[in-house]
Amino acid sequence: MASHRRAKQPSRTRVTVLTTAAAAAVAMSSQAANAAPSEKPSKDEVQSKVDKLYEEAEAATEKFVGAREKSEKLEKQIDTLQDNVARGQEELNELRDGLGLMANSQYRTGAIDPSVQLFLSSDPDTYLDKASAMDQLSSQQVETLKKVQEKQRALAQQREEATGKLQDLADTRETLKQKKDEVKAKLAKAQKLLNTLTAAEKAALAAEDERASRAAERDAIGGGPIKPGSGRAGSAFSAAQGRLGSPYVYGASGPSSFDCSGLTSWAYAQAGVSIPRTSEAQAQYGTRINSVSDLQVGDLVFFFSDLHHVGLYAGKGQIIHAPRTGTVVRYESMNTIGGPFMWGVRV
Template sequence: MASHRRPKQPSRARVTVLTTAAAAAVALSANAANAAPSEKLSKDEVKAKVDKLYEEAEKATEEYDGAKEKQGKLQKEISTVQDNVARGQEELNKLREGLGSLATAQYRSGGIDPSVQLFLSSNPDDFLDKASTLDQLSSQQVEALKKIQDKQRELAQERDEATDKLKDLAATRTELGNKKKEVQGKLAEAQKLLNTLTAKEKAELAAKQQRADRSSSERVNLGDAPPASGRAAAAFSAAQSKIGSPYVYGASGPSSFDCSGLTSWAYAQAGVSIPRTSQAQANIGTRISSASDLQVGDLVFFFNDLHHVGLYAGNGQILHAPRTGTVVRYESMDTIGGPFMFGVRV
């Protein structure tokens, strides 16, 4: 006789586990079905993405250069303030030694009078408040005490200044480290994309870049535009001597350069000191709004945030350090990748 017992039902906990597992399996299956297999980017697509990353790296490089320049200035300023504090402390010690000699002389002659006791107080301000009631203070003593007061105030201000600058230096060093990581991250990302190319594709891109570097250096018609000035001519000549030198972020010569590193180095060879970064260089000299008014040696700025700068070479060409993977070379202003904003005549 067949058994009519009801089959045993699974426990509620087991049902929950099975239901969750089934739902997860369905979700995974759906995602797998919807996710298209990753397609390999073409050589041109990789190049476009890499060029964009290099542009972003150059922008971060200018910010890195700015932080580096600020760090150097702060270190010099801190050193100067600390030297001033040290000299001021020596002067203060000598003033106090003079008061100590006065106290010693009075002690030997019969004791230190109240005025001198207050004179040696650790709080000269408190002394002056009380000293107004002491007739025995001489004008010479009052003058000496005021010198101590002035020196103490001066030292306090200089110490506060040094403290503020040290805090600013610490913040600048942090910023410098962050910008360096940002640049390195962009370059690493670009290299990762390049690594997805085949050996043949890499060779083709490298050959194309080499042809661009050679052609821009060997067969460029610069026309006959005059230099903006004698020093502009000297700066341009110095930059010409570096054609073929590699772009390296943060570099300012003499063997490698970033964009503003080249322009600041070139003008330094002409005996002219200009700021280190492109944004700071944009705020010097005389602004030239129209490209048709540019002369050889003028600084030329590109992109809305002014993160790229070069030297005008004539005939619509500039001499510059373009970006990672390139060398110092001539290039048409129309192929920079960003709009011409204005020029600056130094």
């Protein structure tokens, strides 16, 4: 006969806990349902955040370009040093071979002196410090030994310098990688924000940017095309005018795309003037102009406290520059750059 047992009843405590948990779950679900959905940022908010990211990306770009330029210079310097060391080692070997021939000659004639053995030592300084032995050597041997000593010292110095530059190069390459990654991360974040906009909002932002650019161009050339100044500044400005509409590309220095300092360095190169590649270095290059009223067409103009943006003065408070990712070389009012005017430079 089957055994029938009465089902165990849940304790009062367990019932209370389950009831409380269920009630809390229902309350949270109700709150979630009634909560207002997270608001999508407005077109203007997105634009503001994107502009800030582009500004940060441009600052990182200038550091990237500076590190790249330094890396290239270090590589050339290291190549030169290594070539000098190789040639110096060959000369040292020849000098030592000459000393060996002298020693062999003395040995064959039976006139070799124990002091001559010091010629073949890897440390000729030890020998030269023994001044008392100098009178035992011929003048030719003394002169050759001195050359060996000088060559060894020069080689040691060059090797030490090359070692230091190799370490500097490794550090610079690491900085280069970091800044490149930083630029890419900023641009990717900006693009992600832009992707939250609708097609209509993107079109509206593009139209606003185009209107601002057209207005700046009208203000700059109102009353007729800008007459470039004379000399190299005028030639550089004319070259920049010829690149209006070229796209901004970080790290680019022409002739078909540019970043800000890439445009200015390229423009002056067309005028036969080699100026530094980065905006920070360009800001220290020529004669500083502190007042906007003293600027002339073609002068370099710098913005932001860290000097990470540069353009060419176009007169009437306008500049020609490569603004940022997604734009082209264009005229723009100095009042809409996004950062304060620091100073100008006349090359």
